[in-house]
Amino acid sequence: MRLTNVAHLRLPFGRLLGYDVRVRPTGRFLPASFDQRRHVSAGDRPGSWMALLLRLPAPVDLDALAAAWLDVVARHGTLRTRFVRGDDGEPRLEEIEIGPGTWTEHDIAAGQAVNDALRETLDAHCRPYSSPSHRLCVVDTDAGPTVVVAADHSHVDMWSMLVIARDLLTALGARADGHDPQLAPARPFAEHTAALRERPTAPEDVRTRWAEVLAASGDVMPRFPLPLGDADPQSERVEVRDVLDVDDAAAFSAQAREDGVSTLTLAVSAMTAVTLELAGEPLRAVFPVHSRYDPGWHESVGWFITNAVLESTDPDPAACAAAVKEAVRLGSCPLEDVLRPWGGMPEAPGMFAISWLDLRRLPVRVDARGYEAQYVGATIRTDGVMLWFILDDDGLHLRCRYPDTHEARRNVGEWLDRLIARLRREARTSPGGRLRLDGREYRLRRAERRDVPAIVALLADDEIAAERERADLAHYESAYDAVSRDSTHFLAVVTDESERVVGTMQLSIIPGLSRGGATRLQIEGVRVLAAERSHGLGTAMLGWAHEHGRARGASLSQITMDRARQRALRFYRRLGYQDSHIGLKLPL
Numbered sequence: 213m214r215l216t217n218v219a220h221l222r223l224p225f226g227r228l229l230g231y232d233v234r235v236r237p238t239g240r241f242l243p244a245s246f247d248q249r250r251h252v253s254a255g256d257r258p259g260s261w262m263a264l265l266l267r268l269p270a271p272v273d274l275d276a277l278a279a280a281w282l283d284v285v286a287r288h289g290t291l292r293t294r295f296v297r298g299d300d301g302e303p304r305l306e307e308i309e310i311g312p313g314t315w316t317e318h319d320i321a322a323g324q325a326v327n328d329a330l331r332e333t334l335d336a337h338c339r340p341y342s343s344p345s346h347r348l349c350v351v352d353t354d355a356g357p358t359v360v361v362a363a364d365h366s367h368v369d370m371w372s373m374l375v376i377a378r379d380l381l382t383a384l385g386a387r388a389d390g391h392d393p394q395l396a397p398a399r400p401f402a403e404h405t406a407a408l409r410e411r412p413t414a415p416e417d418v419r420t421r422w423a424e425v426l427a428a429s430g431d432v433m434p435r436f437p438l439p440l441g442d443a444d445p446q447s448e449r450v451e452v453r454d455v456l457d458v459d460d461a462a463a464f465s466a467q468a469r470e471d472g473v474s475t476l477t478l479a480v481s482a483m484t485a486v487t488l489e490l491a492g493e494p495l496r497a498v499f500p501v502h503s504r505y506d507p508g509w510h511e512s513v514g515w516f517i518t519n520a521v522l523e524s525t526d527p528d529p530a531a532c533a534a535a536v537k538e539a540v541r542l543g544s545c546p547l548e549d550v551l552r553p554w555g556g557m558p559e560a561p562g563m564f565a566i567s568w569l570d571l572r573r574l575p576v577r578v579d580a581r582g583y584e585a586q587y588v589g590a591t592i593r594t595d596g597v598m599l600w601f602i603l604d605d606d607g608l609h610l611r612c613r614y615p616d617t618h619e620a621r622r623n624v625g626e627w628l629d630r631l632i633a634r635l636r637r638e639a640r641t642s643p644g645g646r647l648r649l650d651g652r653e654y655r656l657r658r659a660e661r662r663d664v665p666a667i668v669a670l671l672a673d674d675e676i677a678a679e680r681e682r683a684d685l686a687h688y689e690s691a692y693d694a695v696s697r698d699s700t701h702f703l704a705v706v707t708d709e710s711e712r713v714v715g716t717m718q719l720s721i722i723p724g725l726s727r728g729g730a731t732r733l734q735i736e737g738v739r740v741l742a743a744e745r746s747h748g749l750g751t752a753m754l755g756w757a758h759e760h761g762r763a764r765g766a767s768l769s770q771i772t773m774d775r776a777r778q779r780a781l782r783f784y785r786r787l788g789y790q791d792s793h794i795g796l797k798l799p800l
Contacts, residue, residue, distance in 0.1 A: 289400025401514025466644025
């Protein structure tokens with residue numbers, strides 16, 4: 213799922229609509245978390261929201277969409293709360309009742325981009341003291357609606373936005389079929405806040421480590437290690453980068469497994485190395501960790517994030533694993549108690565925070581590709597550096613926000629460039645693409661256009677295929693272009709120590725409805741150079757192919773071949789394949 217910013221968002225032109233719900237105060241007040249109070253105490257302001265965007269494939273009835281939104285609001289208690297100022301001026305969390313309302317069309321001025329009009333709308337309605345501080349918006353076009361759900365950060369986190377989107381789609385689908393969605397109430401966030409207050413206070417060693425890390429940062433939260441220019445808040449610069457594609461992300465994860473650490477830890481190793489190179493000091497950062505310590509909170513909506521501090525002094529993966537483990541422990545204790553000696557969270561200009569979210573591991577999923585889902589951030593003025601990573605089925609992505617000063621552009625930009633280069637280098641030299649056989653090492657990688665002649669030569673080096681593989685090279689290059697543009701295909705080559713292409717195969721991921729909606733791995737065009745056969749290379753290639761399929765959700769691998777290939781048939785049988793089906797072909 214792509215991370216973006218509302219200023220970078222590209223929306224189709226159409227009517228911009230927002231749903232105004234009816235609100236009634238109850239006078240019942242609920243406990244607010246430390247992070248909620250800290251966020252709201254900064255004052256009512258624009259740009260404190262987060263949003264998730266979905267492109268629906270067909271027009272939708274607005275009344276049905278509004279009803280589905282109310283179903284979601286009814287399920288999640290935090291969406292039925294608001295912040296008000298108490299008599300002492302401090303924020304108080306009040307429970308509210310929300311009922312059906314009306315759609316309002318928001319004006320798009322002449323020459324104004326739709327995303328800018330959306331920003332104005334969300335800035336106006338999704339503020340800390342708005343009532344409510346969430347909003348459902350639609351960009352309505354003939355091709356279908358783009359739905360945006362947004363809320364002030366005090367009530368949601370990125371996991372929560374995924375829950376909201378999933379529940380909205382579920383409710384909308386049920387109502388389109390004429391059914392009551394019957395979304396069971398989720399545990400309210402206020403209950404989590406109350407439970408957190410009952411947890412034991414932090415042990416002395418946790419307090420000591422917090423004090424040590426803050427002292428190393430000047431008794432404030434960790435700051436970016438390079439100069440950012442003027443310390444006053446500046447207009448933000450936001451960089452959105454696709455760091456690793458799906459293949460490189462899989463290879464990066466393979467390297468992490470080889471090192472015996474998590475993918476996050478290996479990324480921390482890269483950040484530690486880059487920080488030491490450029491700043492000559494350890495990596496220190498604010499490190500958000502989730503507080504959904506009980507699976508019972510997985511379906512809930514709220515700000516289930518608290519902050520820890522990460523200090524990583526050594527890029528060795530084992531050392532980084534220990535640093536990440538420590539950071540998680542530092543964030544597992546009630547933060548209000550830990551930070552009391554500093555009078556709360558001691559923020560300062562230049563604060564550096566790193567967020568990591570692996571969507572593949574979450575128990576909540578939406579079809580991000582099918583709905584073209586995107587996390588959307590607000591536009592603000594800032595004096596610090598915030599880095600978000602998202603790892604999903606399409607790879608590793610990041611969004612970085614920093615002050616738009618000359619110094620920050622140069623220093624943060626170079627830090628990001630070196631980090632991304634290092635992450636890609638780790639991926640491309642990982643064991644995920646290495647095949648070791650009898651003291652030799654082969655490299656398996658995605659084919660490049662320059663490999664096409666070698667691939668064709670391998671395809672033709674066969675008594676059956678020799679007659680049919682005689683087309684002009686330009687035809688093969690056109691075919692390569694078509695295959696390489698489609699991410700469901702992986703045209704692989706295997707190279708030896710001298711970079712000579714000695715093997716090839718094409719892997720295709722095929723989703724389907726049969727076999728309970730099973731995804732299949734189709735393997736075609738498996739060839740090994742004659743001089744390299746009978747040494748286990750083909751077996752190693754197929755083993756790699758099977759891992760490739762599993763990593764992409766395939767539960768079945770299938771291969772077709774000419775009946776005359778009896779030797780190949782015996783090879784595949786040895787690997788566990790069964791010739792249980794009949795394959796038919798018809799020239800077209």
